[in-house]
Amino acid sequence: MKIIRSKSFTGERAWAALDIANMNGITTRLHWTDQPYKWHTNDGEEVFVVLDGQVQMRYRDLGVEREVLLEVGDIFYASVGTEHVAHPVGAARILVVESEGSV
Structure with missing residues (x-):
């Protein structure tokens, strides 16, 4: 059993x-960041919860770059092959x- 207070988690980078967990090859991780990630495409599905x-999420849909502002409680689902990059607005x-092992 674990209790994680996400608001108190910070990172050195x-x-x-x-x-948090690895369930049959599916990982659940808590990330802290104040910098953008990089454009990438996961080899599997990804669920991203603010x-x-x-977080300003940028993604490509049929070759067109789009973006959406994700706020607390918002969920971004990236299906296989969805190219995307997360840009936090401040710390997130x-x-x-x-x-x-996904990117």
Whole structure:
């Protein structure tokens, strides 16, 4: 059993992660960041939940770049092949559920 107070989690670097669980190859991790990630495409599905802060999520849909501002409680689902990049607005805490070893 674990109790994690996500609001108190910080990292020494952008995209620092706290591993919460690995269930049959699906990982759940808490990330802290104040810097953008990089454009990437996961080899599996990804669920991205904003727990604290705001994140400008940019993604490509049929070759067109789009963006949406994610706020606390918002969920971004990236299907296989969805190219995307997260840009936090200030510091943010994000829960990510994805295949183990995914980018």
